[in-house]
Amino acid sequence: MMGENMMAAFKNIFRRSSNSSTPTSVTREPKFMEIDWKGHEPQSSTSIRVLSMNDFSDVEGVLDHLRDRNNIIVLKVKPRLMQEKLELKRALKRIQRTCQAIGGDIVGIKEDVILISPPSVGIVRVGEIAESSQVSAKPEETVSE
Structure with a gap:
């Protein structure tokens, strides 16, 4: 019974107009949409800051x-502070x-260069590359820290 009502509804939607002998035109939606990216700023963007430290006052x-x-x-780290x-x-x-x-x-990259990352960005050290590939190869195992 419900199927008959749905069929009648579909027939009403797709039937031709009784006034004309040509089928009604269907407007098509465009296949793409233009987005104004200028108005959409990211919520939080991570920046890379290159800073120099000449003395202890630069720490702040x-x-x-x-x-x-x-x-x-x-x-x-500047040579003056290295001394x-x-x-x-x-x-x-x-x-x-x-x-x-x-x-x-x-982490220290070189003797006078230090890399500091926020909580959302991890630093993988050379020794950790093999460990992380083993963990991803066996996802069913849990690693306790």
């Missing part, structure tokens, strides 16, 4: 970008503690 600027949680920081070992150690310890507090990651 690094920490401000790190606390934003949307910045990957490439930190270049002041105690000041360099104190600055790096402060950056490391802040990075750990927000859930980010920090």
Whole structure:
């Protein structure tokens, strides 16, 4: 019974107009849609910041970008600070503690270059590449940390 009602509804939709002998035209939707990308800014975009650290006072600027949680920081340690070992150690310890507090990651690339990432971006070290490929090869196993 319900099938008969649906068939009648379909017949009414697709029947020809009684006034004309030609079928009614069907308007077609375009197959594509134009989008104005200028009005759509991403909610949160991650930026790569290249910063230099000349002395301990530059640490505060690094920490401000790190606390934003949307910045990957490439930190270049200047030779003047490399000579002041105690000041360099104190600055790096402060950056490391802040990075750990927000859930980010920090790694030395070269002797004078440090990479700091926010929580949303992980850093894979050379030794971890083999481990991560083994984990992805066996998804049924769980890895406890």
